[in-house]
Amino acid sequence: MPISPPFRMEAMNNQSSEIIYTYAGPRTASDTGPFVKTRLMIREFIDARELIIRLFIRNFSSKYRQSVLGIVWAFIIPIITVGMFMVMGNAGVINVQGLKAPYAVYAIIGTTFFNLFTAGLTACTGSIVQAGSMIVKINFPRIALVFSSSLMGIVDTAVRLILIAAAFIVYRTAPHPVGVLIGFLSLIPLFILTLGLGLFFSLVAAILRDLINIIPFATMGLMLLTPVLYPIDNSSALGVVTQYNPLHYLINFPRDMVLYGSSELTTGYIVSAIISCIVLIAGWQFFYMAQTKIAERV
Amino acid sequence: MADSVITVDGVSKKFSKSVRHMMLYGTLDLTAGSFGIPLARNRLRRGEFWALRDINFEIKRGEAVGLIGANGAGKSTMLKLLNGIYMPDLGKISIRGRIGALIEVGAGFHPMLSGRENIYINGSILGMKTAEITRQLDSIIDFAGIEEFIDSPVRHYSSGMYVRLGFAIIAHCRPEILLIDEVLAVGDARFRRKCLDHLKQLKENGVTFVIVSHNMQTIDGIATKGIFFDHGSLRYCGTPGEAISHYEMKMLGNDAPFPETLIEGSTKPGSLRLVKYFKDYGTHDIRFEDVRITNAQGEPSESFASFDAATLKVTVASPSETKTRMYCSFINEDMTVCMGAYMDISLKTGIQTIKIKFDPIQLTTGRYMVSLRLYDEYLTNPYANGHFGYFSVMKGGCVETPGTNTPYCWRTPEVTIA
Numbered sequence: 001m002p003i004s005p006p007f008r009m010e011a012m013n014n015q016s017s018e019i020i021y022t023y024a025g026p027r028t029a030s031d032t033g034p035f036v037k038t039r040l041m042i043r044e045f046i047d048a049r050e051l052i053i054r055l056f057i058r059n060f061s062s063k064y065r066q067s068v069l070g071i072v073w074a075f076i077i078p079i080i081t082v083g084m085f086m087v088m089g090n091a092g093v094i095n096v097q098g099l100k101a102p103y104a105v106y107a108i109i110g111t112t113f114f115n116l117f118t119a120g121l122t123a124c125t126g127s128i129v130q131a132g133s134m135i136v137k138i139n140f141p142r143i144a145l146v147f148s149s150s151l152m153g154i155v156d157t158a159v160r161l162i163l164i165a166a167a168f169i170v171y172r173t174a175p176h177p178v179g180v181l182i183g184f185l186s187l188i189p190l191f192i193l194t195l196g197l198g199l200f201f202s203l204v205a206a207i208l209r210d211l212i213n214i215i216p217f218a219t220m221g222l223m224l225l226t227p228v229l230y231p232i233d234n235s236s237a238l239g240v241v242t243q244y245n246p247l248h249y250l251i252n253f254p255r256d257m258v259l260y261g262s263s264e265l266t267t268g269y270i271v272s273a274i275i276s277c278i279v280l281i282a283g284w285q286f287f288y289m290a291q292t293k294i295a296e297r298v
Numbered sequence: 299m300a301d302s303v304i305t306v307d308g309v310s311k312k313f314s315k316s317v318r319h320m321m322l323y324g325t326l327d328l329t330a331g332s333f334g335i336p337l338a339r340n341r342l343r344r345g346e347f348w349a350l351r352d353i354n355f356e357i358k359r360g361e362a363v364g365l366i367g368a369n370g371a372g373k374s375t376m377l378k379l380l381n382g383i384y385m386p387d388l389g390k391i392s393i394r395g396r397i398g399a400l401i402e403v404g405a406g407f408h409p410m411l412s413g414r415e416n417i418y419i420n421g422s423i424l425g426m427k428t429a430e431i432t433r434q435l436d437s438i439i440d441f442a443g444i445e446e447f448i449d450s451p452v453r454h455y456s457s458g459m460y461v462r463l464g465f466a467i468i469a470h471c472r473p474e475i476l477l478i479d480e481v482l483a484v485g486d487a488r489f490r491r492k493c494l495d496h497l498k499q500l501k502e503n504g505v506t507f508v509i510v511s512h513n514m515q516t517i518d519g520i521a522t523k524g525i526f527f528d529h530g531s532l533r534y535c536g537t538p539g540e541a542i543s544h545y546e547m548k549m550l551g552n553d554a555p556f557p558e559t560l561i562e563g564s565t566k567p568g569s570l571r572l573v574k575y576f577k578d579y580g581t582h583d584i585r586f587e588d589v590r591i592t593n594a595q596g597e598p599s600e601s602f603a604s605f606d607a608a609t610l611k612v613t614v615a616s617p618s619e620t621k622t623r624m625y626c627s628f629i630n631e632d633m634t635v636c637m638g639a640y641m642d643i644s645l646k647t648g649i650q651t652i653k654i655k656f657d658p659i660q661l662t663t664g665r666y667m668v669s670l671r672l673y674d675e676y677l678t679n680p681y682a683n684g685h686f687g688y689f690s691v692m693k694g695g696c697v698e699t700p701g702t703n704t705p706y707c708w709r710t711p712e713v714t715i716a
Binding site for chain 1: 313320321324325327328331332339378379381382383384385386387388389390391392393394395396397399401402405406408410411415418419422423424425427428
């Protein structure tokens with residue numbers, strides 16, 4: 001079967017598509033004027049959107065095709081974690097009194113939301129290193145690797161929604177009818193923060209591989225610092241730290257909304273959401289600047 | 299220049315030799331870059347080297363350019379710079395037109411996923427739209443010739459199938475500029491043929507090529523311009539023939555990796571040296587006194603072109619009149635017999651010279667030895683043997699049939715005895 005004409009004349013005559021490569025990175029001859037970098041970043045993202053989806057499907061299908069238990073894995077770990085904390089609560093190691101909702105429901109929602117952060121961050125951090133040979137051999141928008149990996153974090157979390165639903169049924173309680181919707185939408189800043197950090201870490205990990213090994217410990221530490229599995233006592237030393245922890249607001253505001261339909265953390269949440277956006281913009285800019293210097297070092 | 303599609307202007311690229319330096323300088327560069335601190339880039343820091351140094355050239359629309367040079371000369375780095383995978387440390391590269399690159403076929407294939415799924419993924423990575431891939435899917439599968447296995451995971455594919463699928467995808471990408479890095483070496487003869495035909499078709503359609511290859515026949519067959527790299531510098535840019543001879547000079551120079559196991563040397567000017575012989579094999583009643591190879595003018599020569607006439611002159615000392623059969627063959631650097639012939643010769647008593655005329659010599663580029671074995675007429679009793687070297691054949695290849703080493707004709711050598 002003959003291949004259809006390998007190129008189109010009109011494409012050949014399109015002279016505006018001259019690309020210039022210098023140390024500063026690629027740009028086209030027409031890219032001048034204010035906000036060049038921002039425009040280039042947005043164009044790169046738009047060009048990459050089909051690839052992001054394609055890579056996401058690839059990650060998703062290869063992940064679940066290769067494991068026997070498949071989706072069950074997403075349930076086992078949170079159940080074990082929550083179970084451990086229930087035992088500790090009963091033994092009096094941690095204080096889980098004073099909750100208006102059943103502890104298990106509270107804890108499962110917390111770990112699920114926190115997982116959006118950890119799973120996303122882990123996936124993003126490893127995304128460039130794992131692509132390894134591809135980075136060195138094909139020129140494609142690298143940003144697609146990080147964005148598609150961050151989507152995996154969402155899927156992981158979405159799968160655990162089944163667990164949350166099950167917890168509500170088992171404990172015969174119901175989420176707040178309006179709050180549940182607001183609660184899930186208010187997770188967006190957490191995702192933005194994850195992506196911003198992920199963009200930054202993915203490139204740093206390409207040079208300093210240690211980062212990939214550090215991330216799991218770091219997130220575990222963060223989980224203990226953040227009141228995910230137990231309510232915080234504001235007067236304690238940890239409570240003071242927690243007041244300056246954006247993750248506290250980004251996780252507990254949505255949880256409060258889902259459980260009760262209201263939260264005392266609104267101000268802190270809004271500030272944290274703004275911080276998240278700043279982190280994303282900074283991370284993305286760093287990524288854009290640094291990606292051209294990374295291929296030779298992967 | 300209006301019609302130049304690639305302009306490389308004063309480009310240099312440096313790399314770190316060790317991982318430790320790479321991590322250190324990588325961190326430094328990124329930190330400096332984040333805060334907008336300019337770094338002196340035209341100096342080497344400790345543990346760095348120039349992979350490419352001050353490269354300038356220009357490629358016009360529709361040209362097919364072969365990049366040649368020894369391993370580590372900087373060809374692949376150049377290709378990656380053209381592809382925008384690396385950014386130059388100094389200088390500037392401008393590219394006009396959609397670029398497609400075959401740096402490594404199958405890079406980006408996911409082993410767990412099927413061929414079909416990988417076509418979509420790889421197509422997207424190479425910048426094709428989903429609708430475009432769907433439209434071309436059948437054609438891609440057909441070109442790769444793997445209909446039967448298209449839904450099997452690619453990790454079960456043979457390396458040939460891998461390459462075929464990879465090439466088929468890139469072939470459907472409709473690039474205006476195509477960069478190819480030594481990928482056609484894999485795959486069987488039929489598929490290589492198909493690829494070369496496809497490349498020729500693209501060339502006729504005005505696609506610009508940049509090819510890296512160690513196969514001079516590929517370069518010779520397709521290139522209209524040759525660029526020779528040596529140790530990170532551009533040494534020659536011009537006709538492919540001239541570039542190839544620069545490369546061959548380099549390859550066939552004194553540092554060529556030929557197994558030198560000299561046993562005894564003949565010091566006569568113009569003679570080939572005895573490189574190797576099997577001491578325990580043969581009666582050695584008859585001796586090879588001198589072996590030389592001469593050109594069309596009858597002068598001893600060490601260098602020939604593929605289609606030159608050459609005469610092998612073997613001087614033999616025989617103690618008696620003997621009917622013999624002589625095997626004469628040319629052995630290349632891989633110790634492979636490239637061409638051989640045998641001839642029945644009646645030797646007289648004393649010293650005589652056997653002249654074997656090869657017209658043409660019909661060898662491809664390379665460095666050769668002459669292997670001679672002398673038997674009695676019934677092949678039961680070997681008299682003498684020896685490998686004599688070296689001579690080289692330059693500017694090789696059978697121009698009429700690129701991609702094969704088969705001589706286009708065969709003529710029995712003429713044998714005369716004096």
